[in-house]
Amino acid sequence: MPQQGTTRGRGRAWARRWVPLIALGAIMALVFAMGWHRQLTLENIAAHRQTLKSFLSTHAVLAPLIYAAIYTVVVALSLPGALALTLTGGLLFGCLLGGTLAVIAATSGATVVFLIARSSLGDALTHKAGPWLAKLRAGFQKDALSYLLFLRLVPAFPFWLVNLAPALLGIPLKTYVIGTFIGILPGTFAFASAGAGLDSIIAAAKAEHAACVTAKGAQLCTLHINAGSLVTKELLLAFVLLGFIALIPTVLKRWRARNAAVQPGC
Secondary structure, rough: OOOHHHHHHHHHHHHHHHHEEEEEHHHHHHHHHHHHHHOOOHHHHHHOOOHHHHHHHHOOOHHHHHHHHHHHHHOOOOOOOOHHHHHHHHHHHHHHHHHHHHHHHHHHHOOOOOOHHEEEEEEEHHHHOOOOHHHHHHHHHHHHHHHHHHHHHOOOOOOOHHHHHHHHHHHHHHHHHHHHHHHHHHHHHHHHHHHHHHHHHHHHHHHHHHHHHHHHHHHOOOOOOHHHOOOOOOHHHHHHHHHHHHHHHHHHHHHHHHHHHHHHOO
């Protein structure tokens, strides 16, 4: 009987550790295999803009909840399309509500990834980590919030990677949630604001597409909306500057510690 109890306990521990990761991986594989992730484009949003706005007008409470749920799932599955969804939030709900929904949903989805990665991989990495990784983890944990804000603010790092890395580096859940929530605020509201003015861009793209269809025929024309044009060099520079500002407390702390270490004794 004790052996059976031990075996069952190990089985439950294995399931708690690996089943969420396996389930997440299986769902991701299914979504990519079916090509569902390719539906998250501004072109599709533009094509169904009137349908979406009609649904919003008749389901004012349900529509934001559905939007937030879809956004959370997209982030949790590390699917491309977060930018399109953020712009859509601004388009459908306005900058304030759309940005708020996007921040909450993105933080929730990122937290799901963090918890699964920490339970499945983080503990194992802690036990098997070499000295260099243990030193890296210790240094990152010492100023975790500043480093996490830097990673979130500077757009040089993929969102999915910044979701995973803190779990492997032993960052506390509270620090992760706070750092994620604050770190994505500027970018999310910037793009939600751009999305609020997306109607004119969509209208221009549709007019250009209609003219192309008239001149060349529908088979030779595609509706294209360039979301990349909304990401200006000035906007990227602003995010980079914010990221370095987030590191100032860490730099000052280390500078003071170094100066204190070299001060002669009394």
